[in-house]
Amino acid sequence: MSGFSISRRAFLAGGGAWLGATSFGRSAETRPGKTISIFHTTDLHGHILPTRTYEGVENVGGFARCASCIRKWRLEAPDSLLVDIGDVYQGTAESLNNGGNLMIGLFNLLGYDAWTLGNHDFDWGPEALEKNLTISKSPILTGNIRVDGKLPGTLDGAWKQVMPWMMKEVGGFRIALVGLITPGLPFWLAQETLGGVVVEHPLEALKRSVAEAQSAKADAIVVMSHMGWRREDDFANPLREILNQVPGVDILIAGHTHQDKPAWETGKVLCTQASYHGIHCGRVDLTFDPETRKLTGRKVTTTLMDAGFTLDPIVMEKADPEIKKSAVQLARKVATATRTISGKPPKNELVTLFCELFAAALKRNQTPVDGVFHGTFGTGDIPPGDITVADCWKMLPYENLLMTAELSAEEIIEVMKEERSNYRSDRILWGFDLKLDREKNVTSFEHNGKPVAPGSRFTIAFNSYDAQSGGKSMMRLREITHQATAKRKVTAIDTRSALINGLLDRGTL
Numbered sequence: 001m002s003g004f005s006i007s008r009r010a011f012l013a014g015g016g017a018w019l020g021a022t023s024f025g026r027s028a029e030t031r032p033g034k035t036i037s038i039f040h041t042t043d044l045h046g047h048i049l050p051t052r053t054y055e056g057v058e059n060v061g062g063f064a065r066c067a068s069c070i071r072k073w074r075l076e077a078p079d080s081l082l083v084d085i086g087d088v089y090q091g092t093a094e095s096l097n098n099g100g101n102l103m104i105g106l107f108n109l110l111g112y113d114a115w116t117l118g119n120h121d122f123d124w125g126p127e128a129l130e131k132n133l134t135i136s137k138s139p140i141l142t143g144n145i146r147v148d149g150k151l152p153g154t155l156d157g158a159w160k161q162v163m164p165w166m167m168k169e170v171g172g173f174r175i176a177l178v179g180l181i182t183p184g185l186p187f188w189l190a191q192e193t194l195g196g197v198v199v200e201h202p203l204e205a206l207k208r209s210v211a212e213a214q215s216a217k218a219d220a221i222v223v224m225s226h227m228g229w230r231r232e233d234d235f236a237n238p239l240r241e242i243l244n245q246v247p248g249v250d251i252l253i254a255g256h257t258h259q260d261k262p263a264w265e266t267g268k269v270l271c272t273q274a275s276y277h278g279i280h281c282g283r284v285d286l287t288f289d290p291e292t293r294k295l296t297g298r299k300v301t302t303t304l305m306d307a308g309f310t311l312d313p314i315v316m317e318k319a320d321p322e323i324k325k326s327a328v329q330l331a332r333k334v335a336t337a338t339r340t341i342s343g344k345p346p347k348n349e350l351v352t353l354f355c356e357l358f359a360a361a362l363k364r365n366q367t368p369v370d371g372v373f374h375g376t377f378g379t380g381d382i383p384p385g386d387i388t389v390a391d392c393w394k395m396l397p398y399e400n401l402l403m404t405a406e407l408s409a410e411e412i413i414e415v416m417k418e419e420r421s422n423y424r425s426d427r428i429l430w431g432f433d434l435k436l437d438r439e440k441n442v443t444s445f446e447h448n449g450k451p452v453a454p455g456s457r458f459t460i461a462f463n464s465y466d467a468q469s470g471g472k473s474m475m476r477l478r479e480i481t482h483q484a485t486a487k488r489k490v491t492a493i494d495t496r497s498a499l500i501n502g503l504l505d506r507g508t509l
Contacts, residue, residue, distance in 0.1 A: 015262035015302065033287040033296055036170050037077040038222060039070050040284070041084045042255035043276035045091025045120065046103055048319045049311075051277050054258075061279035063103070064319070065305040067110055067312035069281045077285070079171030082110065085255030086118025086181065086226035089132070091277075093326035093393065094319065099128040101135060102322050106315055108137045113168060116179040117142040118226045118255065119188060123399055126195030130158035139163050141179025141224055144205035148196040165209040167216055173288055176213035176221045178249075180206060182256050184236030187469045187478075190403070192490045202227070203242045210248045220250045220286050220295050228257030228273050229264065235472055243269045250295060251284055262302045272300035280304055330390035335503035341382035348426055350395070351376050353509070354495075355430030357502030358402055361493050362461055369404055370447065370458040371431035373415070373466065374495075387503060396496040400463040405486040409456045413442055418476045425473075427466070463495055 041063070050062040074080055084107065089100030100121075107115060117140060122129055133140060143164030147155055152162045165178040180202040185194065206223070213221050227237040237257060243249060243266045252271040254261070260275035262282075274282030280302040287297035343350035355372035362369050379395045407415070412429065417440045419427050433446045445452045462481065465471075467488075469478040481488050503509075 031289055031291065034171055034290050035285050035287045036173055036175060037080040038284040039073055039080060039082045040253050040274060040282040041066050041278060042274055043087045043258055044103065044278050045087055046089045046095030047092055047277040048094065048323065053279060059307055061277045061305050063106060063278045064311040064315045065309040066278045066281045067315045068309045069303060069305060070110060073283060081113045081168055081170060081175065083113055083177065083224055084115035085224050085253055086116045087120040087255065088115065088118065090120040090123045093330055094322040097322060097326055099124060100132050102319060104132045104136050106318060109314065109318060112138045114139050114141050114166060114177050116224045116226050117181050119182055119185050122185065122189055122194055125193050133158045133161055136161060139166050141165060141177055142181050143178065143209050144180050144200045144202040146198045146200065164205060165213055167218060173219040174217060176218035178206065178209040178213065178221065178223045180223065181226045182236045187472050188465055190464045190468055190490055203245060206242050206246045210246050214248055219288060219293050221248055223249050223252045225252055226255045228254040229259045229261040230257060240266050243267055251298060253282065253284065260302055263300045270298045270300055274302045278305055330388065332389045333386045334389060334392065334500055335387045335507055335509055337382055337384050337387055337509045339384050341509060343376055343380045343382060345426065350379065350382060351426060351428050352430060354499065355428065358461055358495065358498050360502055361498035362402060365491060365493060367404055367491060369461045371429055372461045373427060373429050374463060375425055375427035389500060392496055392500050396499055399494045399496060400465045401490055402461055402493045402495060402498065403464050403467055403488065403490040404459050404461050405481040405488045406457050406459050407480060407486065409452045409454055411480045415477050415480065418474055422473050464490060
């Protein structure tokens, strides 16, 4: 198979590839085959209605359109499975308002055969996650975790449905589904958020599951991987590493990296990924020789969910009350900007506003701080006019928690030197004026206009994501805040709520 490069046209149209297994011989090629299909979604992030792509393409995607596509495909290919590759519910108000229960209920409604945990499925803490595990009617396949020291398949309570892999017989053939999650979680989420869950590198879990599936005489092995396409492996997406060391995998369905990548190969494994927010829906077709039971062909495609797909009426009927409630909530005015609030260098007023409001929220919570370390998510300028709850979601799209830690003057300098090494970051240390020269030597260091003495200690606020390393971009900060001397405390205040409450208090900017 030739390689794929995804152009804008390919993005809009979707694409795919067919691989025939020519080593099975001419007689197998001439016999009529039996095709088993697997339909897949990934990284829905609570999006039920059409949305827009990161490139600005409007009116695409949403789970309601995926559902219409899935119903159509099921009529064409009744011998089929339906799976999701994780990050199911975090990302919209209509999902947050019910803790993600709506999305899992929709999975139940459509009869998903299995889904895989994604990193953002942990964002709202153990209680919310365990409720969704409990209401799921289908198994959750995630093999490379331990819960209170126990492996999936040996768990009880809310976690009893979490398995490393499962076998499904479809059309007379045994399809093994193996689930894995990105090992990046501990570099994004605090242990207080993960609860008793420890995430492991996926290699050993994949070895165990593939060996068990082969012993159980699977006709094909399909990996559901909440890790995805990267030009090169990274700490969160070691796909080449694991697939090159574990023979026997036929298909890998990817997620996590929000790429529409209809087809690529890693060794003998055909891989596919169906973008994000339901913008594409994915399909795998596996063709078998009925006599030898050998896999003779593999086809993978992704299809753009544009206006050609209707909003599934059953999905919309179930989701409509939550969608209407969230629309009212998002439209609420929280403040008025009398002028443009700059969100870009050299005068980033937005990041200063964030820090001021976070400090105020912590003070109300009896947790005063000397400084706040934070950045923006590239929102840009805030124009004059009303600011709504929806605007706050755009400014802060994640429910990161505020946490505090005590740092020495020397540790603060280390953190800021590390931060300045990241050219993409716009984080500031509000409350302090720390100047570094080109060689990162300190030229001045003041707090509230007074020089900072060596050895001084200060209580600094961070969001929980940055304190966990910000995705391995701030490993020294992670190390410092996890020392016993830091007296680290994770609060129950999420940054978006702090922003909304702070804007309501101010009224006018």
